[in-house]
Amino acid sequence: MTFEQDVGRLEAIVRELERDELDLDGALRLFEEGIVRLRSASSALSAAQGRVQELVETANGTFALDDRDA
Numbered sequence: 001m002t003f004e005q006d007v008g009r010l011e012a013i014v015r016e017l018e019r020d021e022l023d024l025d026g027a028l029r030l031f032e033e034g035i036v037r038l039r040s041a042s043s044a045l046s047a048a049q050g051r052v053q054e055l056v057e058t059a060n061g062t063f064a065l066d067d068r069d070a
Contacts, residue, residue: 003048006040009037010034010037017034040053
């Protein structure tokens with residue numbers, strides 16, 4: 001799934017968990033799915049952040065690779 005799909009599903013899970021009619025087993029199932037979606041979205045976000053950090057615009061408008069280990 002994409003980051004956007006994971007976030008959308010997480011929002012839907014929150015709405016479902018807020019319902020009063022949800023039984024304990026259903027709530028646990030949704031919670032478990034939410035953890036999986038959260039980890040997936042977090043991983044995608046970290047990967048995107050790493051790609052952005054690799055390319056840094058310098059003061060004169062050119063782009064250079066950033067040495068992230070420095």
